[in-house]
Amino acid sequence: MSKTIAKTTPKKDAKKSARSNTNVTTASFDNPLIFSRDQHPVSRKLLSPNALKVLYRLNKGGFDAYLVGGGVRDILLGFKPKDFDIATNATPDEIKELFRNCRLIGRRFRLAHIVFGREIIEVATFRGHHDNASEQEKSCKKTSKQSEDGMLLRDNIYGSIEEDAERRDFTINALYYSAKDFKVYDFANGVQDVNDKVIRLIGDPETRYREDPVRMLRAIRFATKLDMQISDDTKAPIKELSTLMANIPAARLFEEFLKMFIAGKAVANFEQLRSYNLFGYFFPAVEQALNDESDQQRFLLDFIMLAMENTDKRINNDQRVTPAFLFAAMLWYPLQKHIQQIKVTTQLTPQDIFFAALNEIMPEQQRSIAIPKRFQAVIKDIWILQDKLGRREGKRAFKTIEHPKFRAGYDFLLLRAQIEDTDELKELAHWWTDFQEVSNEARLQMIKGVKLPQGAKRRPAKKRRKPAAKPPEA
Template structure:
């Protein structure tokens, strides 16, 4: 597409990305804005990231930019760092059949490696722009924009799929999913993000190949969790993941519950939190991964805690903390949750018990807890789902927060009085039994 046939302008591209493109071109290399940056501008969106593809090798790129760092074993990439802004630059990928030719010419060994399942473990075979386009995952991501001639180059009918609003893999879907099973998650994420449908041939193998997700490292799965659930489309992604039988590889506990009973209170609770997460993100407010992960695990922790109390006679508090550590440990096998998020999760869990205790100075101390707001919000959603006494407790804390000092003291006294009244019939029955 020539300049007058598309809507991409250099005004839509970040200044730092343009600097990288210009320097690569000036140094005699081919360089293109590629993938999501091109796709989103064509769709009238504002891209968050601007990725670049070039025929320069990572080592050649590093020589051109002092602010460059090379990362990755599986995919060798160059990151050009401008403060907080990072421009990712990748060398054109080639086909794996090219490895034999490279080795005959004295090239380095083991540039490419696949697992027994067909997954790419190492992929540093370089090629032409045409080969690079064929190696990309989806047709809508095989679009290249040049600042030399201002043309858009489409190698896989991506423009047509944008027009038809289809998410379609390049090449044989089963082969491409085996190369990188995370493409199944990406298909879902792009479909919800861009309001498109997954093409039939692209969707067909997903359920059958879903078990391949078990081979993905937990650290990489956490990155995918962040993209799926902190992008403003969490609820839609949750539903599609469940439909395609992929949810268990992110949330094993809630996935089992969903399969047995999709209207269970734990599923309703997660949905409420997902709705709120989407709303906050779309309103430009901050969210933490800890809150959603805590919601996913809460009812499993409660269930295991009750089982421990019944089986071993363990005190409730001890049983709860043992269950919490067990469930967190089990979740870590699927998603490697960093410690900076585990600690807030544990605080949210512990606060659910602290919020039930309102005697004396306890309510005031709980109110001063640094994560009180997160714990209180968590309680609110639980109250919405369960109703009854839990909803009453959440409403009490809602009133208590904004009350005057005198009113707060009166609320605590009223709570003590009502508690004594509830206990008194039990005491009378106990004394009658002794007589």
């Protein structure tokens, strides 16, 4: 790697200095731009102490090690970094020898996770080019493997830092910070793109998307998360290549769902995904329903938009959320469509109809996103509570409010009342709001005032039997 530093005059402001640096020359993989400590804002004070420990130990062990990607990028953007990924020339096995708290994961990309309590520092060995596979195969190292579409199924070819930078997805992620000399190494003009707020793929966009179609999602996610624009050449092939998303495993799409919809930018990501024909690979039934002009689906778009706005607001206010709530909102109206179709063709009870519809829609959704069972259970509870919240006579209201997922079901009801805007739903939402705030005596009076469904009769209170008289003693 070249150690030539761009000829610039250091300025007081580090970010301005980095900007002036990129105006002087252009980075390449053989000749990167190098920013000295007084030319960038990256400081050890901003890094996780555990990430520094990993960097120092790798350096002490005789290896090169760099903070790479998001951690460097976010500091340049003025954000507090959250990700502290490290790239090194040490192999996974060599990393494991240095750290007792290390575990190796992944088959497609073999990574080392260094565990410090709840914090995990991810360490990756420099990636090499596929042309090196034959040499490494002779050394008994795993090689790369591609599908017919060009998708990388396994990629454990190791190389130099220059090759690693070339293998990274976006220019803003090909930035490396060394704790040894405190310099930032820019291999793809990433600093300039950070300053220009541009998301740009490294290499030919079509080839890079074919290697890993999830890069299409990452381009969108970075653009919305960092308030950037996707460059024309990077976004041009996305619609045409959107069908490649069908090759992504359902388990990986669940992880991508969390990043796209449970990170405070759900609304923006939803709009972008739909504009690039990618949303349907997350929720095919929802996409079909959104394109359906039937009366039953007219509330769907407004409902899921409101649910996403609610989720974004809670996340951005540091409030807890569960992915199950958004899954329940996404699939609520498609579920209702299944229920109506079953009603027409069968004579089942409402409860049996609900479970029949559930058994149709959930397996269908699971083929796209592998929703863990713990979230499936909550989704089902939220939906079942919609029926329970409508049944308030006798002791039912007290049993419902004691349900472990009552709050989620109640919040879901409030969203429905806002969107469907019917007197019945509005009254029900107000009733449950009041019911939570009054005393038990007042609750009993509220239950007595509930109007029963047409034809239903209020059950008379059971008379308590008097205990049988004891026989006289002999």
